[in-house]
Amino acid sequence: MTRIATAPNDRGAAVGNAVEVRGIVKHYGTTKALDGVDLTVKEGTVLGVLGPNGAGKTTLVRVLSTLIKPDAGTAVVGGYDVLRQPKQLRRTIGLTGQYASVDELLSGYENLYLIGRLLDLPRREARARATELLERFSLTEAAKRTAKTYSGGMRRRLDLAASMIGRPRVLYLDEPTTGLDPRTRNEVWDEVQRMVAEGTTVLLTTQYMEEAEQLANELTVIDRGKVIANGLVSDLKAKVGGQTLQVRPARPADLPEMARCLRENGVSTATYSADTGLLAVPITGEEQLTAVIGVLGGRGFAIAGIDTKVPSLDEVFLAITGKPVADAEPVPSLAKEPVA
Amino acid sequence: MTTATLAPARAEDSRIGLSGTLRHVGALTRRNLMRIKADPESMFDAVLMPVIFTVLFVYVFGGAMAGDQDTYKQYLVPGLLGQTGLTLAMAVGTGLNSDFQTGVMDRFRTLPIGRASVLLSKIAAETLRGLLSFAILIGFAMCIGFEVKTGPLEVLATIGLALVFGMSIVWISMLLGMALRSAQAVQGVAMLVLMPMQFGSSIFAPTQTMPGWLQSFTKVNPLSALADASRALLNGQGAVAHPVMIVLIWSAAVTAVFAPLAVARFRKRT
Structure with a gap:
């Protein structure tokens, strides 16, 4: 693993770690989806997790949101252990992912209201919060339509709104702009930057160097379940050549x-x-x-x-490892994840 | 590495409690009902099937089977009540399967709710659908001349019995919903099991004319007991206690075997 730079703690010792991951391992059969991952996200910052398809990014997010249990290692989010305190941990996180999704048959409003109620907001507060977030994410006009009539960008914004209902301290964004057109992508970026400005800690996975550069303070580059580099985005950029x-x-x-x-x-x-x-x-x-x-x-x-x-993921990998992105070994896709 | 880790904001314990669970089940039941509003076709099985079955069998086969349609109505309609509970129970598995497939379940699982809430809300929504379905079936049957020869108490008992049996089948349905890959597969397998169960029973025709091997199947088929019990309750003829006992024993046995399996599978997946 290449240490690009020791990330200085520029806000002094008062800043804690919102996410601490040590030696996480997750197997799917004989495939090692995660092979001893370590990473840290400081409170109030954005960590970009950069890697190609099949690198283990989504598996990592699923471990950190208690959707799957790691085979080894520890992960603590907001002070709660993923294995020992899953219920408390779930109160501190929000997840917008490729897989965790809204209910297509419900309207935008009903989706948000439901999540509010499941987060134990009183009825009136759940209604107010849903209305407020629809407004904020420019979905007020579409509030009463079922989510299946939404465009890709609207769906993603509703996903973001859904993950914000409980005012999470830590937000996971799993490839939030994959498959979006550039204009919609910029909208999502703007929203993410707003959340960060309000103090939310974000762990963002992405395949795009450009996205990491836009949003993240620090970067962890992973490949085949292993961290191959980490450090400040500016340091990585200097190394890769901006x-x-x-x-x-x-x-x-x-x-x-x-x-x-x-x-x-x-x-x-x-x-x-x-x-x-x-x-x-x-x-x-x-x-x-x-x-x-x-x-x-x-x-x-x-x-x-x-x-x-901006350099492509390939160029980043070339700069860090001296090799281009290896053809990803077939990793079981999550939709077909062995469930039993 | 910094050791100063974010301190937990709330030190509350992780148990959810009864009022929390009720709130979650309520919110999720509402969700299941809202889904019906967005997809009214999903109510076809609850609303139209009882009507179609009644019309089809009473007018197509009724005369041939029982000599006249009025006699056959009195024979068929109570049996259809039992079948209705079964059909709706199967919908629980289909719904559960699609929640897993679409990622909605993942969203729920990242929320601080008890995992049983999702299952309970499915059962609650199906029960409501079932009640509607029973009301439509009895209402429609009465419009075309079906008579309840006993009283409202017996009607409630019949519906209750059909619900109890349906609830036990819910566990099998959930197991199928989690074991199979797609909602279509769940529906396919459910049909495969339901058809022989329904027709190889005393719901549609008295079993006396069936060949011996089939009779031995219809005798143990719980749907026969359910149909016999319903007929006895609504027509006021024949023994009530015996078939009711058989239905209750079957329901208890099915629940005892499949509920732990379904719950274990659900826990493993969530």
């Missing part, structure tokens, strides 16, 4: 010359692909971006187009 500048020269024949020129000037390392006709330059900040453009422009290369992109 963004990549993609330059498309007017004459593809210039590519080798451009890469050589950037190296010689010590501005940045650059790679190119003759197939795509693109020069890829890792960038850590504005100054470097300006310098690269300056060098390329100063040498008189004709540039047809430029674009910046």
Whole structure:
């Protein structure tokens, strides 16, 4: 495991850990879905758990929300042990997941009211809370419609609202934007940022570096049930190279010359692909971006187009492990999880 | 690693208590009933089946079987009451299965409620559906000339008996609901079990003309006892105590065997 940086406790010793996971192991048959995972989420912060499909992210969330029991290890959330104090733990958490879902046959309002009552809110308070959250998540117009008529984005917002009913101190978001279009994704991000601003601690799983960068303070990267890196997002970004500048020269024949020129000037390392006709330059900040453009422009290369992109999960894995994401071994999907 | 771990906000103990459980069961029962509002077709089995069965059998087979339709009405309708309880009991398993499949159960399981609440609310909703179904069956039958020859007390006793038997079948239904992969599979298997049970009994026809091997099945089939008991109660003819006893013994035995299995399976999954 690569320790990117020792995360400094920037808020002093008063800040406790909302989530502490030590050595969690979970098998499905002979597959090790989780193979000794350690992680910590400080109160009031967002931890991003980044990993490819089948890495064990959802299994981890299910352990932390008492849906499945770990085979070994300990996990404490809000001071409660997942195995010994599940009922108390459930009062402190909210879960928005790929699998824990709202009832499609109930209206948005009825879904939220039901959860309020199950969380022991008095009738009047449950009604008020449902109305308040529908308003907040812009679902008031659709409050009386059954959830199955909702669009993907509305469904996800209702899911978020459902997990917020009990004012949880710790919120799990299991791939909250997978399958959403960019506009809806931004809406979800805005909501998450609002919750964090109000002091909610969040554990977020994602496959997207961009999402982790947007929302998380710290990152834990997992692969095949193991933590392969953790630390502050900024440190990981520095290591991976934050963004990549993609330059498309007017004459593809210039590519080798451009890469050589950037190296010689010590501005940045650059790679190119003759197939795509693109020069890829890792960038850590504005100054470097300006310098690269300056060098390329100063040498008189004709540039047809430029674009910046955040590194993909593949590039992150490449930077951390020196290997690309391995083809995930078949991990039993949760829908078919052995139940007996 | 920091050792200062978040202190528990509330030091209350983890037991939920009776009033909490009642509140949760109430909220979940309401949910089950709201689902019906959104999906009225799901009431077809409760509302239409009793009517269809009555019409079909009384007018199609009635004359041929009992000589005249009025005699057959008095024979058939009490037996259908028992069958109705059985059909509705099977719906519990289907509903449970779809809650597991859709992830709704996962949501419930992350909430601080007793796991029995989910089961109890399903039973409560099915009981309400059952009562409606009984009312429709008796009401419709009376419209086409069925007569209760005894009194309201006997009607209540008949319904009560059908509910008790239905409740014991609920455990089998729940077990199927958790063991099988899809709601369709649960329905399929339920049909497979229900059809021979229903027709291999004294619900639709007296058993005397059936071949010996079938008669030995109809004799032990609890639905025969249930139909006989209902007929005795509503028509005021024949022994009441004996068939009622048999139904109660069957209900107790089925519950004793399947309730622990269903509960164990449910605990394991939740």
